Amino acid sequence: MLLLCMSISIANALGQKSYTLTGSVVDDKNIVLTGAAVVIHPVEAGTVSDYNGNFEIDNLLAGTYTLEVSFIGHHTLTDTITISKNSTYHARLKCTPRHLKEIAIKGNRIDTSKSRKNEVVSTEFMMQNLNGTFIKSLERLPGVNSMDIGANASKPVIRGMGFNRVVVSENGIKQEGQQWGADHGLEIDPFNIETAEIVKGASGIEYGSDAIGGYININNDLVPEEHSFSGTASLLGKSVNGTIGASAYLQGRGENNYFKGRISALDFGDYRVPTDEIVYLNRRIPVYNQRLKNTAGKEYDAYLQYGYLGKTYKTSLTLSNVYQKSGFFPGAHGVPDIDRVQHDGSYRNIDYPHQLANHSKVLSNSKFFLSSGVLLVDLAYQYNLRQEHSLFHTHYANQPAPEKDPNLEFDFRLSTYIANAKYRVTALNNHKVEFGFQNQYRTNTSAGYNFLLPEYNSYALGLFVKDEYQLSDKLTFEAGLRYDASNLHTEAYFDPILYDYFISSGMSTDEATFYAQRSSQINKNYGDISWLLGLFYQPNKNWIARFNIGKAFRMPTAIELASNGVHHGSFRHELGDPDLDSERGYYVDANAEFNIEGLAIGLSPYFYYFSNYLFLQPSGEWSQLPHAGQIYKYSQSEAILMGIEFMARKKLNSRMNADFTLEYVYNRQVSEESSQRYPLPFTPPLNGFVELDYSIFKGLSGLSNTKVFVNTRFASSQNRVARNEESTDGYIIFGAGLSTKLSWPSQNSELVLQGFNLLNKRFYNHMSFYRQVEIPEQGRNIQIMFKVPF
C-alpha cells in the first residue's frame, strides 16, 4: 500500500500527460494472434497480445516511437508511430516461409473460423479467474458449469450435460478417470494451462464416444523461444480454507531441443460455510465455527515436457503426475450422525472418510510436415488410481475387517492406452481434408472392503474423415463422418458375505443371489456412427453466423451396464442394465456474433433430441439392502434438451468495460403421457455473470494494465427437478478485485487480488455433490494470486 501511495505521488509530481496505445494483431489470413510481442522503442514499453489478439500499452508520453510487433513463425513488423493522443494500431503479420520457427508454432494457433463456436482460455484468463480448480475457473463462460465436491474436486458440465458427456483432453489425448462418479474430480493442475479450447456442443467427429455436450482441450504445446531460458513462480492464497499454493515453472530451448517443467503444490484446510448447522433427513447437524469438518486436502503436481524440432517435424514427450488427497464431510456419508462432525481440534487434518486420486500420464505428440499435408501421431498411457478410505464399517454382521488396509473402502486402478493418427491434407485448394483413426484400450481393476464398480476392460476404434470446404471468403462448409467400433467386457462379482447374510436372515436363495451378484459378466459390442454438417458464414467484418447439425453418441459405462448395490455417496441402490444401447443424441446448434468497435454480442441456441438418454430412475421397488430405500435402475428414455447462451461485452468509455453472460437450459423426458415428462437430473438453473472493470493508475510508473472490477454471479431457483432431486433456491453473489502488472520484483509480474461471495451469502449450487445433503457453498473468500516471471 505504501508503495502504491508513493508511486501515485511520483506520478502526480511529474504531472506530464500520458497516452495509451491500443491495437490488435492478426496474421495475413486475419487469424487472431495470441501472445504476439508488442514493444515500443526506445522506451522499451511492451506487452503481449491477449487471446483476442488485442493489446494495450499505456504511460506513453507524446512523441515519435518505433513499434515492433513480433510473433514466432511470422515476419516481425516494424513501424514508426507518432503519439499525440490516445491511438490505435492494427498490426498484420506475414507468415514466414517454412523453417524451424514455423515448425515451432505450427498447429498452436486455435482456428476460430470453424462452424462450431469455440472459446479460448489463456494463461491470462487463468490468472484472473483461478478459483480452486481449472474447471471452476471456467464458470464465467456461458454454458459451462462446474460440478463440485469440496474445495478441489470438480468436473465440467456443458449445456447441462456432465459426467461422461463431456470430453476433457490434453494435447488432443482424452483424459480418462472415474468421471462417471458423482464425487470424482478431474485431475488437472490448475497452474499448468497454457491455452485451453472449450467447445460447447457435440464434437463426436474429433473424439468419438462421450463428446455429446462438448469438449475442453488443454493445449500445453507452446514452444519456448530459441536460445532462451526462463520461468515463472506463482503463489496463491485463499482465505476461505487457508489455501497456500505455489507453482514453479521453467522452460528452455537451445536450437532444436526444448524442455518445460513445472511443480505445483496446494495445501488447504476445512472450508468456511456461512451456516452453523445443516438440516438433513430431519436432523440438525452442527457446523462448528462455520467450518465444514474434514474438507481439508492437498495436491502435488509435477509436469515435464521434452521436445525436439526437426527440419520437417516436431515431437514432444510429456510426463505428468497429479496427486490429490482430500477429505469428505463425514456428515454426508451415511445416516447423519452428530458425533462424527464434532470438531477434532484441527482444521487442516485429513481424517476418514477421504479420497485419494493419482493420475499419471505419458504423452507423445508428433507432427510431420509433408509436402501434401501434416501427419499427426499421438501416443499416450494414463494410469488413474482412485481410492476412498473410510473407517471399516459394514451392515453385515458376518463381514470381518480385512487384515491389510482395513480402512480402504474402494481402490480403482484404470489404465488407458491411446494411439491416434490423423493426416491433414493441406495441398488442396479451398479444402481442408482430415482423416485418421483413434484407438483406446482401458482396463480397470477394483479392490477394497466395499464394492461399487465392476472390473472391466474396453477397446474402441474410431475411423473418421472430415472436410472444410471454403466456398468463398464468406462461406465455409464443414462435413464429418466417423464410425466407432467398441467392445466392453465386465467381470462378474459375487459377494458371499452378502449372500450368507441374507440367507441367515431368512431370504430365499433366488433373492439372496440377486443381491449378492454385485456385478454381472457381460461382453458387448457397439457400433456407432457420428456425423456433422456445418457452415461458417461471415458476410462482413461485423457479423459471423454458424450452424451445425449432427449426431453424437456415448457408450454406456461399466457401472450403467453391470452394477448392483448401494452407491455409498448417493445412498441409493443402483442397478445396471446390460441391455442398454449407446446413448444417441441428434443436435442442431447455431451461433451469431456481432462485433463493432467497442461492442461484441454473441447468441448461441441449441436443441438436442436423444433417442435414449441414459440415467438413473426410481423403480418403485424397495431394496432389501440396509439403508437403501427403493432400487434405482439405469434406464434409457427419449429426451429433449435445449437452451441458449448469450454474451455481450461493451466498452462503456475509454476506461470502463462491461461483460454480461446468460445461460438457460431446458430439458425433459419425451413421453406420450404428460405425467412422465420429467426433467433430467443435474440441470443448471438460469444463470449468468456480470462484470464491470475500470482501468486505474494510468500513467503510473511501475504499474501497468491496472484495473479494478466488480462482478456478480446469479442463478434463478431450479424447481424443474428429476424425481428425488432437491429443488434449489436462486442466489446473487458479489465479487470484486484488482489486477495489475508490476515492474517489481521483475518486469511483467502479475498480481490479482480478489474476493468471491463478498457478502458471505448462504447459497446452494444445484450441481454440487453436497447439494443433496443440504450443505451450502463456500462463504466469503479473499484470495491473492501473484506471478513473477524470471
Add this chain to the structure above:
Amino acid sequence: MKNTLILAALVLFFVSCNDDDVDTTKPTIEIIKPAEDARHFHQGDTFDFEALFTDNVALKSYMVEIHYNGDGHDHTAAVKSTTEDDHVEWEQSWSGDLTEAKEDRAAISGIEVPANAEPGEYHLGVYCFDTAGNESQVFIDIEVEEEGHEH
C-alpha cells in the same frame, strides 16, 4: 436491440414449455409412535409403531427398518463389537403398500426387542414413496439397554 428481442422471444418460448403434469413432490412422514419421550427400551420390551404419510398426489408404499448404530460413532466390525457372544445386533424390516390417496397411516403393533439384542443405539428408519416414485425418509434413534439395567 434485435438480439435482445430474439433472446426475449426464445426465453419466453422455453418458459412456456411448462410441464406442470409431472409430480416431483416428495411425500411427508410423521412418526407418531414410538413418541419422542418413549424411545428407550430394554431387551425383551415390546412397543408399537405408527406413522402418518401424506402426499400431494397419491401414496404408494412404505418401509420401516431397524438397525444397530454401534456406540453412536461409526459402524465398526459387528463381529467384534458385540459385548457378549450370545448378543446379536437387532435388524428387522417391514414394508407394505399404502392406499393410493393423499393421506394414509401405517401401524405395526407389538414390535419385540430381542431378548439378546446388543445394547446400544439403534436407528429406526421410515421410508415412503408415492405413485410417481418420489421418496422420503426419516430416521430416529432408539436406545436399547440390558435387561435389569436401571437408568
